[in-house]
Amino acid sequence: MMTGSVLLTLSGVNAYYGQLHVLKGVSLHVNEREIVALLGANGAGKTTTLRTICALLKPATGRITFAGKDIVGMRPEAVVRLGITQVPEGRQLFGPLSVRDNLLLGAYTRLCAGRKAEVLEDIERIFELFPILGERAGQRSGSLSGGEQQMLAIGRALMARPRLLILDEPCLGLAPLVARQIIHTISQLRSQGTTILLVEQNARAALSIADRGYVMETGKVVLEGSAEELLRNREVRRAYLGKDYEEV
Amino acid sequence: MSLAELLQYLVTGVTVGSVYGLVALGFTIIYNATGIINFAQGEFVVLGGLIFYSLYVAAHLPLVAALVLAVAAVALIGVLMERLTIRPLINSPVVTLIIITVGVSVLLRGAAKLIWGPEALPVPPFSGEHSLFVGSVAVHLQYLWVLGLTVLAVVGLRLFFDHTIVGKAMQACAINSEAAQLAGISVSRMVQGSFALSAALSALAGIVICPITLASYDGGALLALKGFCGTIIGGLGNGLGAVMGGVIIGILEKLGIGFAPQGYAGYQDAFAFVVLLLMLFIRPSGLFGRQRTEGI
Numbered sequence: 001m002m003t004g005s006v007l008l009t010l011s012g013v014n015a016y017y018g019q020l021h022v023l024k025g026v027s028l029h030v031n032e033r034e035i036v037a038l039l040g041a042n043g044a045g046k047t048t049t050l051r052t053i054c055a056l057l058k059p060a061t062g063r064i065t066f067a068g069k070d071i072v073g074m075r076p077e078a079v080v081r082l083g084i085t086q087v088p089e090g091r092q093l094f095g096p097l098s099v100r101d102n103l104l105l106g107a108y109t110r111l112c113a114g115r116k117a118e119v120l121e122d123i124e125r126i127f128e129l130f131p132i133l134g135e136r137a138g139q140r141s142g143s144l145s146g147g148e149q150q151m152l153a154i155g156r157a158l159m160a161r162p163r164l165l166i167l168d169e170p171c172l173g174l175a176p177l178v179a180r181q182i183i184h185t186i187s188q189l190r191s192q193g194t195t196i197l198l199v200e201q202n203a204r205a206a207l208s209i210a211d212r213g214y215v216m217e218t219g220k221v222v223l224e225g226s227a228e229e230l231l232r233n234r235e236v237r238r239a240y241l242g243k244d245y246e247e248v
Numbered sequence: 249m250s251l252a253e254l255l256q257y258l259v260t261g262v263t264v265g266s267v268y269g270l271v272a273l274g275f276t277i278i279y280n281a282t283g284i285i286n287f288a289q290g291e292f293v294v295l296g297g298l299i300f301y302s303l304y305v306a307a308h309l310p311l312v313a314a315l316v317l318a319v320a321a322v323a324l325i326g327v328l329m330e331r332l333t334i335r336p337l338i339n340s341p342v343v344t345l346i347i348i349t350v351g352v353s354v355l356l357r358g359a360a361k362l363i364w365g366p367e368a369l370p371v372p373p374f375s376g377e378h379s380l381f382v383g384s385v386a387v388h389l390q391y392l393w394v395l396g397l398t399v400l401a402v403v404g405l406r407l408f409f410d411h412t413i414v415g416k417a418m419q420a421c422a423i424n425s426e427a428a429q430l431a432g433i434s435v436s437r438m439v440q441g442s443f444a445l446s447a448a449l450s451a452l453a454g455i456v457i458c459p460i461t462l463a464s465y466d467g468g469a470l471l472a473l474k475g476f477c478g479t480i481i482g483g484l485g486n487g488l489g490a491v492m493g494g495v496i497i498g499i500l501e502k503l504g505i506g507f508a509p510q511g512y513a514g515y516q517d518a519f520a521f522v523v524l525l526l527m528l529f530i531r532p533s534g535l536f537g538r539q540r541t542e543g544i
């Protein structure tokens with residue numbers, strides 16, 4: 001897969017929750033049209049990294065640039081308008097609202113700009129990508145199954161027409177078959193031109209579609225490399241591909 | 249008590265109750281957007297009545313113009329309150345913000361006393377001193393104004409929340425403000441909008457009720473407390489529940505007068521609080537349950 005110039009960079013990002021130093025000089029980058037996997041144990045700081053990128057958390061020091069623009073200090077909605085959207089950990093749907101309303105809200109900025117026709121076309125496209133959502137369009141999103149909710153969370157994020165789609169553990173708690181379908185969808189999205197930053201507990205699944213990856217440990221990036229390198233790396237195998245390691 | 253008397257109390261109760269309901273709805277909207285109980289809610293009611301007095305009685309503006317302008321003016325005051333006192337501290341604990349609203353309420357009450365004076369001001373009923381008779385039950389035309397405008401406001405609000413993207417975005421913020429931010433919704437705008445809406449509803453309540461109760465700078469506290477009782481009875485965060493809760497308070501209050509022994513009718517204001525306390529002891533989640541996530 002041809003990848004392009006640098007789209008997102010983090011350099012020396014430090015972030016705190018109150019007194020707790022959670023990100024300790026995180027540096028990473030994502031090139032255009034890449035899938036980059038971000039791996040790490042529970043509590044390593046993956047979600048915090050993603051929250052910082054999306055301006056939900058302001059870094060104490062460090063630079064974050066997107067398409068050459070410094071985005072530190074921007075409001076979250078401005079970051080969305082620039083072209084970054086996130087499928088957050090645990091999906092975070094608007095549970096009492098319908099499937100369709102969740103999708104509409106994903107395109108909030110465009111709807112406010114009066115581009116309704118275009119948004120309705122995009123909803124149809126989401127329904128082609130995930131036909132089950134079309135069947136459930138009027139249903140409360142909170143009543144969907146886990147897999148359907150994840151599809152909706154991805155659909156909602158796509159409604160913003162992102163250049164960079166960030167996903168935080170999209171396969172968590174899903175049946176293997178559904179998880180595989182989600183992973184397949186993600187690689188499909190990339191081939192349509194969307195750049196992807198993927199956090200996933202299932203390192204093998206993530207690395208199977210990723211170009212490159214980073215491994216985080218207690219707030220630091222401790223390892224980076226191409227997906228093949230990481231799959232071959234002893235440390236990675238021991239920590240994240242445990243079962244496979246025994247087979248070797 | 250005869251049936252006619254009972255009906256008479258019911259009509260009066262539903263009428264004042266719908267005013268409490270509007271105030272309760274005002275509480276709910278701000279609570280859902282921010283988690284704050286706004287103690288200045290009663291002042292929005294009072295300012296609605298007083299500004300309406302100035303426009304309608306003093307400046308002789310036509311009814312509809314005076315009503316719309318007064319509602320808009322109070323909505324603007326709500327926006328300014330959010331901008332100047334809440335937004336700068338939005339990351340503080342909710343308790344801090346609630347105390348700030350207490351301060352704003354004192355400030356607004358003082359300002360109202362300075363501008364309009366300490367006397368209660370009379371406002372004539374919108375359609376004169378006429379009553380409609382249904383059998384032997386008299387329904388003052390002002391009551392119809394109160395009921396009509398309340399229904400209009402509640403239905404309008406429902407349509408706004410269910411059928412406009414901004415209304416849905418406000419619900420989204422109430423449901424999950426981080427997810428709303430990730431969808432590109434400006435939460436601070438929505439909070440500001442909630443103050444505007446809430447202030448407008450309370451102003452409307454103050455306007456329609458002032459021909460019945462007079463417009464006075466210090467009438468807000470009691471109305472706000474009764475509105476708050478309605479909010480709790482309806483289940484904190486549940487918009488329609490809040491309106492129903494307000495109506496229930498109004499009915500209980502008026503029936504209380506009807507059934508109270510001679511000489512005790514003056515205690516009508518206490519009924520609401522007795523109900524509130526009972527509610528908090530027995531069923532703190534309200535009659536209709538906490539449905540904060542349902543938006544209004």
Ligand SMILES: Nc1ncnc2c1ncn2[C@@H]1O[C@H](COP(=O)(O)OP(=O)(O)OP(=O)(O)O)[C@@H](O)[C@H]1O
Pocket residue numbers: 017020022040041042043044045046047048049089
């Ligand atoms: N809102 C918060 N307030 C305080 N500390 C937090 C908060 N969120 C996370 N933390 C702490 O920050 C550290 C990093 O958490 P983070 O959620 O970024 O990890 P993660 O890599 O996403 O883990 P997981 O795989 O479990 O999702 C953890 O020690 C966590 O306890």
Ligand SMILES: [Mg+2]
Pocket residue numbers: 046047048089168
């Ligand atoms: Mg996480």
